[in-house]
Amino acid sequence: MKKKYTNNYDKIAPVYDFLSRMVYLNAQRKAQIHQLNYLPPGSRLLIIGGGSGWILEAIAHKYKEGLEIVYVEISGKMMQLARARTYGNNKVQFIEQDLADYHSDLKFDVVLTAFLFDNFTREQTEKAFPQIHSYLKENGLWCYCDFCITQEKGKWWKSGMLKMMYLFFRSLGMVETDHLIDMRPYFAAHNYSIQEAAFYYQGFIQSIIYSRE
Incomplete structure (x- = not known):
């Protein structure tokens, strides 16, 4: 039987973006918006787990047309929000699916x-990573954003925040894991090189542009 990922944010979809800004200020958005500088004109994009879809408006601010975007999101309520976004004349295919x-x-x-x-x-990571990898062209770019506790400075408070975050989301039945996976070995094993790495929120949020070799 196929292992599902099933991490669904339906319960807090209307307030998720507000909670993000309340806790992390604008760091999560800044980390993602900066990556849009690497989007080639006329490219085909795959967005997985895009949430409320605010990133579609940020993309349209840079490219009003010419992009082909496939938007995969498991949460039906997040997808409703995403469909209501303004994304210019870019072609967007919305796929509500695990x-x-x-x-x-x-x-x-x-x-x-x-x-x-x-x-x-x-277990989910080991299934998801090669799956996503298979969709990317050679020399394609993987825009990766996530939390990070590998930097020693402030590691104690970062670990504490992660524990509280997982406790909150697990209490609502929205995620299965209770710890952060170090993704560096997965990218290294698939021969990705780093084009740029930036850090936000005192190094707790990382924004990395990986190139598939």
């Missing part, structure tokens, strides 16, 4: 996974 059930013969120039893998157990 990542485990998503399959495509398309190859993408860019993949965006923002705060996706912090939801996954190791």
Whole structure:
């Protein structure tokens, strides 16, 4: 039987963005918006776990047309919010589906996974990473954003915040994992190189542009 990812934010979809800004100020958005500078004109994008879809408006602010976007999101309520966004004349295909059930013969120039893998157990990560990798073209870009506690400075408070975050989301039955997976070995094993790495919120949020070799 196929293992589902099932991390669903329906319960807090209307207030998720507000909670993000309340806790992390604008750091999560800044980390993702900066990555949009790497989007090639006329490219095909795969966005997985895009949430409320605010990123579609940020993309349209940079490119009002010419992009082909596939938007995969498991939460029906998040998808409703995303569909209501203004995304210019870019072509957007909305797919409300568990990542485990998503399959495509398309190859993408860019993949965006923002705060996706912090939801996954190791077993889920080991299934999801090669799946997403298979959709990316050679020399394609993987825009990766997530939390980070690998930097020693402030590691104690970062670990504390993660524990509180997981306690909150697990209490609502929205995530299965209770710890953060270090994704660096997965990218290294698949021969990705780092084009740029930036850190936000005192190093707690990382924004990395990976290139598939």
